[in-house]
Amino acid sequence: MPPTVKVVRRPEGAKTSYLRATLKGMALTFKHMVNPNKVTLQYPEERPELSPRWRGTHRMEVHADGRPKCVACGLCPTVCPSNCIRLVGGEDDQGNRYPIVYEIDEFRCIFCGMCQEVCPVEAIHVGVHFENAEYTRERFVYDLDRLMEQDHPSALLWDPSDPRSE
Amino acid sequence: MSEQSMTVFLIQKTIMVLSTFGGVMLVVALTTLIERRVAGFIQDRYGPNRVGWFGILQPAADGLKNFLKEETMPAAAAQPYFVMGPIISLAPALVTFAVVPFAAPLPTPWGVVEMIVADVPIGILYILALSSLGVYGIVMGGWASNNKFSFLGGLRASAQMVSYEVALGLAVVAVIMMAGNVTLTEMVWQQQQLGFWFAFPISLAFILFVISAFAETSRMPFDMPEAESELVGGFHTEYSGMKYAMYPMGEYSHMLTSSALMATLFFGGWDIPFWTGDNAFLFHGEWIKGFTESGVPMAAELAWWKTLFTFVAFGLKTYFFMIVYIWVRWTVPRFRYDQIMQLGWKVMLPTALAYVMVVAATILTLDQLGVAYGFTFGLVMTVVSAICTGLFLLVLDRGRTLGGAAVGARVRFMEEREAQEKAALTSGD
Numbered sequence: 001m002p003p004t005v006k007v008v009r010r011p012e013g014a015k016t017s018y019l020r021a022t023l024k025g026m027a028l029t030f031k032h033m034v035n036p037n038k039v040t041l042q043y044p045e046e047r048p049e050l051s052p053r054w055r056g057t058h059r060m061e062v063h064a065d066g067r068p069k070c071v072a073c074g075l076c077p078t079v080c081p082s083n084c085i086r087l088v089g090g091e092d093d094q095g096n097r098y099p100i101v102y103e104i105d106e107f108r109c110i111f112c113g114m115c116q117e118v119c120p121v122e123a124i125h126v127g128v129h130f131e132n133a134e135y136t137r138e139r140f141v142y143d144l145d146r147l148m149e150q151d152h153p154s155a156l157l158w159d160p161s162d163p164r165s166e
Numbered sequence: 167m168s169e170q171s172m173t174v175f176l177i178q179k180t181i182m183v184l185s186t187f188g189g190v191m192l193v194v195a196l197t198t199l200i201e202r203r204v205a206g207f208i209q210d211r212y213g214p215n216r217v218g219w220f221g222i223l224q225p226a227a228d229g230l231k232n233f234l235k236e237e238t239m240p241a242a243a244a245q246p247y248f249v250m251g252p253i254i255s256l257a258p259a260l261v262t263f264a265v266v267p268f269a270a271p272l273p274t275p276w277g278v279v280e281m282i283v284a285d286v287p288i289g290i291l292y293i294l295a296l297s298s299l300g301v302y303g304i305v306m307g308g309w310a311s312n313n314k315f316s317f318l319g320g321l322r323a324s325a326q327m328v329s330y331e332v333a334l335g336l337a338v339v340a341v342i343m344m345a346g347n348v349t350l351t352e353m354v355w356q357q358q359q360l361g362f363w364f365a366f367p368i369s370l371a372f373i374l375f376v377i378s379a380f381a382e383t384s385r386m387p388f389d390m391p392e393a394e395s396e397l398v399g400g401f402h403t404e405y406s407g408m409k410y411a412m413y414p415m416g417e418y419s420h421m422l423t424s425s426a427l428m429a430t431l432f433f434g435g436w437d438i439p440f441w442t443g444d445n446a447f448l449f450h451g452e453w454i455k456g457f458t459e460s461g462v463p464m465a466a467e468l469a470w471w472k473t474l475f476t477f478v479a480f481g482l483k484t485y486f487f488m489i490v491y492i493w494v495r496w497t498v499p500r501f502r503y504d505q506i507m508q509l510g511w512k513v514m515l516p517t518a519l520a521y522v523m524v525v526a527a528t529i530l531t532l533d534q535l536g537v538a539y540g541f542t543f544g545l546v547m548t549v550v551s552a553i554c555t556g557l558f559l560l561v562l563d564r565g566r567t568l569g570g571a572a573v574g575a576r577v578r579f580m581e582e583r584e585a586q587e588k589a590a591l592t593s594g595d
Binding site: 025029030034038039 | 204209210211212493496497562
């Protein structure tokens, strides 16, 4: 045995206690049995309180006339570390750029929120939302219409001057 | 009984058998739910509370699930024994309940009905004989699964049952000596006559019985056969679906039977404490509630509401022990295998043997002194037993009784080595 190993001896004789220790444990569990301090969240009825900076699935902001705010600048697919945004931009008669295809694969997304940070027109946002279940895998590729339909709140950006959102 | 016609007898017994069986199964089902709820409470959770009111339909949902699940049969299993295992484990646990009286006799227009399925004269011996059959189911299932873990679980079960059966039997011997009979109805009657529940005059027997019963039902500190953290699932690793469900059912009905036994043998069965109005016993064909000073039997006053209240008393006592089973399970960790053997053979068996001698000697002395079976008798027994119990608990609490064989040797080895090191140091200087 190397000299650095510390051996803690099992206490013996008068120092040991099996029954008293067991009874003490029983008393503790009894206290919890009759007066449980339940911490479980009864989920469908009780909702968890999400942080305002929670980063969930995306949503696209829209103008008052229903057009997406996106100007197809291409910054979000560039910055996206998991390469989950597919963007094909177009230009209308007045020379305004708009997205023809805008798809986000939520399976690939790592929810880093960099698309929201980088967006110059505050169009794409990650949202305060977590219930994403679908019946098929294909449904997890959100297209532009789907992104514009999302109505959950957008995540708050991290503010370096107020790092703890206080 | 003699004036009852055969038809009345058959109908009465059929109703009794069916209602007892149904009642036991119902309580078993509810206990699976209560176990999970109590476990939840102890761990600051809710437990299953979704199916029905307070989760009351959870056992039904579990049952349905188990019925619909695929029954897997391991390719290398010994099929007949693999199928027989769960059956053998469940059946004895259910049939033992037949001899437990669960209420005062019920007067009906067709005669007085005893609230017991079969008042067989061998009573407790029948229970001892049958309840230990349950272990064959576990051993059989463990062996037939052809799986190392299952086999180990089965082996452990058999070793454990053999070890603790002895102490259990000897604890019951003390009860038999106090009651002077082996039928459970008479044991209840004698407790009513003594004025003491047997838990007091033979308290150590009660403690030994409880410990052994925990081992016999392989509940928590003794759940060696299952031991999910070391043996995967022990004997039922390879079981699935309803075949698996029969093992827990067997375990819970075994728990129920032994709880009922604890209540009957040591806590007066269906007797309501501090009230002699419910006393009833079939004495030479007459229902009596006791004897006058001169030894003349007094006729018992039976009533349906007395039956009801005594049944409630019995239910409360029995279920109290069920809750204790559950409570202990979610408190204490599992023993090591060698500790179980140590406790069984080196602590329980000698204590039980010595205690039987003490009880026998005390009863003999009291008889010789001419002390009548009554309050003084019970008081003397209580004092003697209290001393024994105190000594037993003191030794159990302090000593190396649970430390395992290796601990003493290891401590001695450490001490020797330390002394050697010290000697080497001083000689080195």
